[in-house]
Amino acid sequence: MTNHSTVSTAIDAKVAARAMLRHPFYQAWTEGRLSLDTLRDYARQYFHHVEAFPRAVSAVHSACPDRDGRRMLAENLAEEEGIEAGKQDHASLWMMFACGLGENEDAVRGQELNAETEALIETFRRLSRRSYASGLGALYAYESxxxxxxxxxxxxxxERxxxxxxxxLRFFRVHESADVEHSDVCRDLLDRLPQAERAEAIAAGxxxxxxxxNFLSGVETRVSIQ
Structure with a gap:
């Protein structure tokens, strides 16, 4: 690689091949072909990823060698955890979404996880703790x-x-704008990585x-899509 910008560009290319919006499950959602029961099942599964996600951000923050980088990641983490006055943590926002679909909190928290859901949570945990570059690449692949x-x-x-x-809708409203900022932060930090660490960041992404x-596939295989 001859310049820093190719780090995020390379991750963008990897993500594009398996972008969430291209997955048949998300396409069926967009087209209104999922039942509400299917959306509830998805909401119960995904909550556990949303709840675990701040720990990945925290690991990347603590491993960041750059003071300005840590400050930017700390702001990201504060948003996830709802630390700012008047803000709700993102897991609570997701719970509001699930309950708006007709779920209850006990059912969501007590949901038995699909193997693919457990794998997503574990993959984020492992990559975020492996190294700063690895965690940053994974974080960017998600938030972008x-x-x-x-x-x-x-x-x-x-509409559907x-x-x-x-x-x-609030969880999604918040993330329409918040993750633009979060991914910009990650992109900026990726562009500062030393040459020797870039390949690891790309592989993690x-x-x-x-x-x-695979998480979406795990939900899809357990439901019927019209």
């Missing part, structure tokens, strides 16, 4: 996709399922994109 995912989810919920109440794709 989510603004587009959030917009598509909002449109699908409103008639779900318009803001508490149910590729692996995490695969784990996200």
């Amino acid at each position: 996709q989510f603004p587009g995912v959030a917009t598509a989810k909002i449109e699908g919920l409103i 399922y008639g779900i318009t109440d803001e508490p149910t 590729d692996e995490l994109a695969g784990a996200l794709w």
